[in-house]
Every structure is written in structure tokens, then in C-alpha cells.
Amino acid sequence: MPTLQQTTDDAAAFRIAATVILVGTLVRLCLAALLDPGVDEAYAVAVATQWQLSWFDHPPMAFWWVKAMREISEPLFGDDVPVLVLRLPFVLAFTITSVVMFDLTRGLFGPRAGVWMVLALSLAPFFVVSAGSWLVPDGPLVLFLSLTAWLLSRILFFERAPASERQLWLAVGLTLGLAGLSKYHAALFAVGAAVFILATHHRRRLMTPAPWLAVAITGLVASPVFIWNAQHDWVGLLLQSSRGVGPGGTNWLGFARSVFGQLAYLGPWTVIAALAATISLLWIRGSRAGPVAFLAALGLPPIILFTAVPLWGGEALPHWQMPGWLFLLPILGHAIALLEARRHQLHRAVRGIAVIAATVLAIAIFAVALIRYKPPSSALIARLGLNSFVEESSTLSIGIVTGPPIGSQKGPLPLVASGQRA
Structure with missing residues (x-):
């Protein structure tokens, strides 16, 4: 029976x-209102002009969301739907992800753990900006993976x-299929859970029979990707499989970019502490079948695999590991x-780090807003090396792609550039 103090502490944690x-x-x-769309978002807007089963570089969910919002909003805005409106489902999706991850953590480890998890999640630049609002597949992915992990935790530990x-x-079959x-x-998540x-x-x-029915439902829900x-x-x-195959030899520069990119995307304090x-x-003792091992099994495969890809000469981008960090x-x-x-x-140090992380993030957001509304001079842009950033947010955000949408034709497809983050 919980004490009055415990009940009060739990209520405070929820608040x-x-x-x-x-x-x-x-x-x-x-941020969704301030930031112009970059390469990948412009690509998503450009190709999501019709309904189709999948696209050549990604499964369809993010593109379906963009297409749906465009159709819903066109009566109000015409053909020129503001990017903020297109981003709204992605912003809402990450809010739901945060709630689900809090409840997952609360159920396994208690409300205070849930509070610290939410704080770490909300201060991680990648989750705040990219997965939290951009028109990219990461937002839908982390939403449905978090729901699947929540459901599995209820099966395994309750x-x-x-x-x-x-x-x-x-329900696991449905949410994993949506992932x-x-x-x-999503395949790496499934492998980790199965192991x-x-x-x-x-x-x-x-x-x-229930787990095997879940596998069948997953395959059925995800079947548009395989059919396409x-x-x-x-x-x-x-x-996607070719991106992990390199010319041979160790790509130490790529490995360094992968490691330091993860530190930048999450914050070095979060990576090291997690x-x-x-x-x-x-x-x-006794933790190998418990919640910590469960979450580690979900999180470590993408972190280890994609960090190691440059060691055999392949290409690796640091955001590929982010769904794994979500579960650590x-x-x-x-x-x-x-x-x-x-x-x-040490908990005082943790609070201090949280304050520092929040301050750094706030300064970065302020800088983005300042650049957005009071752009620096050409000389300053060149001096600070911001040319590519400014070009991406101004020129490429137009998102004009000539010709039919990628993947609308049958037969072999050209491997056209689809952005830098795929």
C-alpha cells in the first residue's frame, strides 16, 4: 500500500x-513555424503528390502524412499549403511519443524515472527538431516503435x-507493422525484441498462437512496402542495404563522424550517461531477463550496427542510431x-547538466530565430562557414522536382538523390 508521501511524490512527478x-x-x-524546410523535407513535399504503396528510398508513412495534410488543408490554403501546417502531424506524433515513453518508463521503473527520461528526451536536439517536427520518417518511426515497446512491456512484465x-x-502486430x-x-527493433x-x-x-498472429499482422500491415x-x-x-557496403578498408573519418554526430544529436552528457x-x-544480478535488458535489446542493435558500419568502409549517418537511443x-x-x-x-550534478543542456538548446533556438528574421551579411556567412546551411534553407526549401513522382512508374528506377539524411 503506497504511503501518502509516495502518492504526493508520484503526483508531483506527473505534473x-x-x-x-x-x-x-x-x-x-x-521551431516548425521558424525553420524553412531543408533538403529532405523539400523532397517529401515534392514527391508526396499522389497516393502510392511506397517510395524508392523509404516506406510510405511520412509521405502519406504529408499528402493527407495537403489534401485536408488545400480548401483553406490552396496549392501553397504552409510548411507549418504540413508539420503539425509530426509535432503531435512526437508529443504522443513523449507521453508513451513516460508511461513506459513509469510502469517499469517508477514516476521519477519517467520524469528524468522525459527531460532527457526533450533536451536532445535530434528529438526536439528532426524527429519532433520535420517531414521525415523518423517521427512516425519513433511513435510506432514506442507504442510497440509499451505494449510488449505490458505483456512481459505485468x-x-x-x-x-x-x-x-x-496490438503489437499492428503497431510494429505501422513502424x-x-x-x-523497424526490422532491427523486431530482431532485438525476438532475441x-x-x-x-x-x-x-x-x-x-497470439504472438504468431502478431507476426502475421505485422507482415500484413507492412505489406505495401513489400508489394511495391x-x-x-x-x-x-x-x-538501403547498399549504403552499408563500402569499397573495403576502415573509414576512420566516417567512424569519427558517426560517433561525434551522435554526441551532437543527443548531447555528450546524455550519450555517456545512458x-x-x-x-x-x-x-x-537477475537483470538479464528484466526491463533493463529488454530495453537494451531494443536499443543496442541499431546503435552498435550503424556505428560500426564505417569500420568495414560503409556509409553511416549519425541519425540512424537515434531510434536505439530512444530506448536507452x-x-x-x-x-x-x-x-x-x-x-x-551526483543527482545535483545531473540537475546541473540538465540546466546546462536546456540553456544550450535555448541559445541554439534563439540563434536559429535570429538568423531566420535577421539574416547575417554575406561576408559573415562566409566567415562562419554557413553557406551550405543558408543555401539549404533558402534555395532547396522551394522543393521543386520536375517530372513524375519518384516511384510512380513501374520497372527499374534511377537512384536519384533524395536528400542527405535517408
Whole structure:
């Protein structure tokens, strides 16, 4: 039976988390209004002109959202729908992601851990800007992966009646399928979840039909991607798989870009602390089949794989690892909450780091707003090396692509440039 103090602390944690999520949503709305679309967003706007099963470089979900918002908004704005309006589903999706991840963390580790997780998530530049508002596949992906992880946690770590567990498994099939319609990263999530279940006592749950029905539902929901690829000589899968194959030899510069890019996208304090928390908590006796191991199994495969790609000469972009880091943040929140409970002095340092991270992020947002409304002179742009940034946000944001939408024709497709982040 929870004490009055525990109830009060839990209520305070809920209020803090709700405030952080609300403020984060407002910040992302402001950024969505301030920032011009870059290469990938301009590409999304340009190609999402008709409904189709998939596209050559990505599954269709993000493009479907852009197309849907354009059709909904055209009666009000005509053909020139503002980018802010197109970004609204992506902003809302990440708000839902934040709520789901808070509840996932709260259920596994307690409300205080959920608060620290939400704070780390809301201060990570990648999640605030790219996954949180841009017209790119990362927003839909993290939404549906977080829902799938939430559902799996309810199956694996909470006792439920058989009928309730069956329903959860069917929902897992739906959300994982939707993640597959968002980005090919969903396959790594599925592998991590399967390995964790098979390697632990949770494999007994596979003795019922429900998990296998979930697999079938996942395949059915994600089938548009496979149908489209089959119709176009598997060009989408070949494109993505080829990006990890290099000419041979170790690409140390690419490896450095991958590592330091992750530090920049999340903040070095978050990366280092999340890794340290994951490693230390995995060594605790009895944790190999627990929530920490579950989250690590979901998060570590994309982090390890895509960080290592340059070691055999392939190409790697630091945002490829971000869906993995999403699932290490609850572990980080859990570790900080444990420090707080022990009255350890380190929790003061954590709060200080959070303040510093918030300050850095606020300064960056202010700088973006300043550049947006009071552009620097050409000489200053050249001196600071901002030429490519300004060009992308001004020229390429027009998003004009001549010819039919990519993938609207059948047969082999040209491997045209689709942006820098795919």
C-alpha cells in the first residue's frame, strides 16, 4: 500500500512530466513555424503528390502524412499549403511519443524515472527538431516503435488474463507493422525484441498462437512496402542495404563522424550517461531477463550496427542510431532516480547538466530565430562557414522536382538523390 508521501511524490512527478511535455510541444511548434524546410523535407513535399504503396528510398508513412495534410488543408490554403501546417502531424506524433515513453518508463521503473527520461528526451536536439517536427520518417518511426515497446512491456512484465494478453499481442502486430511502414529500422527493433524473448524465460509466451498472429499482422500491415518493392525490382531494399557496403578498408573519418554526430544529436552528457547506466545496470544480478535488458535489446542493435558500419568502409549517418537511443533513455532515467533515492550527491550534478543542456538548446533556438528574421551579411556567412546551411534553407526549401513522382512508374528506377539524411 503506497504511503501518502509516495502518492504526493508520484503526483508531483506527473505534473513535472506533463509540464515538460507541454513546453516541449510549444517549443517544437515554434521551431516548425521558424525553420524553412531543408533538403529532405523539400523532397517529401515534392514527391508526396499522389497516393502510392511506397517510395524508392523509404516506406510510405511520412509521405502519406504529408499528402493527407495537403489534401485536408488545400480548401483553406490552396496549392501553397504552409510548411507549418504540413508539420503539425509530426509535432503531435512526437508529443504522443513523449507521453508513451513516460508511461513506459513509469510502469517499469517508477514516476521519477519517467520524469528524468522525459527531460532527457526533450533536451536532445535530434528529438526536439528532426524527429519532433520535420517531414521525415523518423517521427512516425519513433511513435510506432514506442507504442510497440509499451505494449510488449505490458505483456512481459505485468501479469494479465490470457484474453487481455492476446489483445496486447494483436496490438503489437499492428503497431510494429505501422513502424515497418515508417522506416526499415523497424526490422532491427523486431530482431532485438525476438532475441530478448527467445533468450529468456519469456519464451514460454511463444507457446500460444497470439504472438504468431502478431507476426502475421505485422507482415500484413507492412505489406505495401513489400508489394511495391516486388513491383520495382526490390530497388528500395537494395538501395538501403547498399549504403552499408563500402569499397573495403576502415573509414576512420566516417567512424569519427558517426560517433561525434551522435554526441551532437543527443548531447555528450546524455550519450555517456545512458551508456554508463545501461552497462552498470545490466551487471546487476537477475537483470538479464528484466526491463533493463529488454530495453537494451531494443536499443543496442541499431546503435552498435550503424556505428560500426564505417569500420568495414560503409556509409553511416549519425541519425540512424537515434531510434536505439530512444530506448536507452528510460534506463538513464531509472539510474538517475536511483541516485536520487539514495540522496547521492551526483543527482545535483545531473540537475546541473540538465540546466546546462536546456540553456544550450535555448541559445541554439534563439540563434536559429535570429538568423531566420535577421539574416547575417554575406561576408559573415562566409566567415562562419554557413553557406551550405543558408543555401539549404533558402534555395532547396522551394522543393521543386520536375517530372513524375519518384516511384510512380513501374520497372527499374534511377537512384536519384533524395536528400542527405535517408
